Amino acid sequence: MRTAALLNFCASIGSTQLSIWIQDHGESFVPAVQVIHILSISAILISTLMINARILGFGFSDRALNLVIKRFSPAIYLALTCLLLTGVAMIIGEPARSLANIAFQVKMLFLLSALLIFFIFKKTANQDPQYWEKSHQRQFFAKLLALTSIVLWIGIVFAGRWIAYL
């Protein structure tokens, strides 16, 4: 998606004082922001992977799903906050490079889907920790969702790197 309205919007962000400051300090500001972004990705990736591993039957078998989710939720929320702040900083610095980039748009779509899966598991497991174990169909569906989540997070990392190339 690369509509005229989107490009106009990018241009208006690009002419703000903040954007100009980031562009002027890009040499050290951008890599610093990217390091925080990568470390946060690392935290959220491993946290969701642990939750998905529990659902797929690869660990934490002594703990109910809601407790595993509860344990990793603070890390996920902290990482999400850092990702949002550093992501927005990078967008303000180079709006057209990100917002109008197909890789960025795919990344956001994947991110929303992955978060949706996380919140589905969180809400259902909070209401009933055994919710996903009550029938074979539910077990199967939970595993399918967990696998989808893993694929989406891998896709997010890939799409993120490809923003620089597309």
Add this chain to the structure above:
Amino acid sequence: MLMNTIIDLLNWLNDSQLAVLISENDYLFPWIESIHVLAITIFFGSLALVDLRLIGLAFLEKTIYRVSEAILPLTWIAFGIALITGSLLFISKAITYSHNTFFLAKMCLLICAGINMMIFQKITGRDMADWGVGNHIPLSARLAGLISLLLWISIIICGRWIGFTLTPTMGS
């Protein structure tokens, strides 16, 4: 003498068919780089879980032995993938990278992280299997966890800075 051998090796790598293939193809470098980043994030995230347990900040209800046993296989697989993809990226511009300060710093820090881990394996953590739950872990071991975390964060910092400081250098 040694310096000449290194320069010869770098030149040979730089001009190898593999290097030409990766650097001349529009998609190979970004694909390898994407896999490298994915491997690094999984490697660092999983290792951080073990380090945080060592330091005494997480999973205190589990022994360090159990946490390592469950997590470290994933850490090593991710490290292997990062090593292979990292080597491929290096080969594609061997001479340029070898002139980059942040690349050289990253390699030194990698060696430090390896030494830190070896000291832990051979000395500090020799009786790891006997350590119970909670925070009853020798201070030296907790320190090893902290040093590991700081070293790997520095390695990631250097890695990201390489991409911003590369200046093409002609082979000599």
